[in-house]
Amino acid sequence: MSLTATRIHADTATVTVASQTAAITDWSARYFGPWWNAAAADDPGPGSLADGGGLVLADVDPGRVDDIAALVADCGPEETIYANARTLVGRADGITYAVQPEERIGYQANGRRLVIVGGELEPVAVAAARLARELVRGQLLADGWTVLHASAATQNGDAVLTLGDKGAGKTTTGLLLALGGWGLLANDRVFVRPEPDGRVRVLPWPSAAALGLGLLDATGLYDQVREKVLAGGQLHPTQHPTVTQALVDDRREPLWKDTGKELKPQFFPDQLGSWLGLTLATEARAAGLLFPTMSPDAVPALVENGRTLTDADVFDQKTEDRYPDIFDLTPTTATGTQALTEYLARLPRRSMVLSHDTNASAALLTKTAEELITTR
Structure with missing residues (x-):
């Protein structure tokens, strides 16, 4: 056959x-x-x-x-x-x-x-x-690439990498920049590799994109997602059934598991374009680093918090949180991690507080990201 x-x-x-x-x-x-x-x-x-x-x-x-x-x-x-x-x-x-x-x-x-x-x-x-x-x-x-726990958005081939702990706002930052016309390279992790000329190349990590109900509502995307679901559109099967039901019932408040983890709609990568109207980027070079902190009621602003790249931002054999390597597909030794850290440390960086005021947060992010790629 x-x-x-x-x-x-x-x-x-x-x-x-x-x-x-x-x-x-x-x-x-x-x-x-x-x-x-x-x-x-x-x-x-x-x-x-x-x-x-x-x-x-x-x-x-x-x-x-x-x-x-x-x-x-x-x-x-x-x-x-x-x-x-x-x-x-x-x-x-x-x-x-x-x-x-x-x-x-x-x-x-x-x-x-x-x-x-x-x-x-x-x-x-x-x-x-x-x-x-x-x-x-x-x-x-x-081949020398490393997985970095970051979202990434690009403009004219320059990428701004957003790092931080869970809940810091990596996905929100990537989404808001993409809604503002930037290319979305990744919403949670990327491949990065330092090059001999001092650049750091960035490749996407395709995965189902988890976007909370509250974030979809705040960015004006909820209604069009709900319309697609009501018309029979299927989101990624890793999505919890209660999320689908919430969309059908027009419930917009965040859903939580007993463990405290938020249950979110899970989008196929192609749905980021066809459902949400985002542009997906395929490669870029790192031009700057963003370190957001999410504070729901704050006024979005730049801050000085001293956050820098840490070992927790780099996924290696000890920190990788995905699947056990039962099929022996992962190299036993990583290459280039030290050089990567040194190269990224040379890039301009900004720390900021974001809030649930998506318009104000988006304005701050766009202004700051554009400044980063022009001052690199």
Whole structure:
């Protein structure tokens, strides 16, 4: 049976997602889109494993899940949590087998060649995109890139990176600048790499964008998102069902889990353009750093708080908060982190207080960001 394929390029990294089901490869094309230059490919071979890239073969095949589960059982599996699901992992003859029994998904990995099978289309499509991104990530890390916990917005190729702890306003800053005409490079994390000429290149990290109900309402985006949902539009499946129901019921106040974490609408990357009208940028060079603090009732203003780049802003093997590397896709040693910190330390920076007054916050951000890229 013929395969459909989506090829993904990010700098020197290449991954191909192939499937007998076009909806699976379409999902990856939609997920990575312009951020990582995803496009339909004629076949899964050239440009993937043959050129040192990666290959993900994904299909709906319930019988194959049982076959992989049997192989995992024969390996004396270890149990872990992967992608929020109980996962059994076994290894034999250089091949990693994994199965998620409740989700009915099986995995088989041999180097950069991954096979994913499952009982239903959507979980397989989600898993294929996740592993494609991890394959790209592994190649970029091996090539000297580092993952930085920051949002990024660009103007004429210059990027302003926004750093801070959770809740500091990284996503809000990126969104407000993008609504003001800047290109959105990332809303939560980016790839960065110092170059010999002193520049720091920046690449996007495609992911579902979490934007709170209150933020959508304050920026005037809530009504158009609700209209899309009422018309049958589907947001990312990681979104909690209560968020969808809140949009249907026209409830705008923030939703919270018992743990204190806010439940937010989760947008596919392509919906940032088609639903919200934002422009996505594909690459830039770092020109300045912003360190916001969110204070709901404050008057937005520049402040002196002494915040600088810290180890917590850089994701490495010790601080990465995503998925355990059960398929051995991540290099064991990072390169360029010290040089990166030194290069970023030379950039102009500003600290500021933002508030729930989005108009005043947006005005301050735009003025400050434009000053940063002109004084670099």
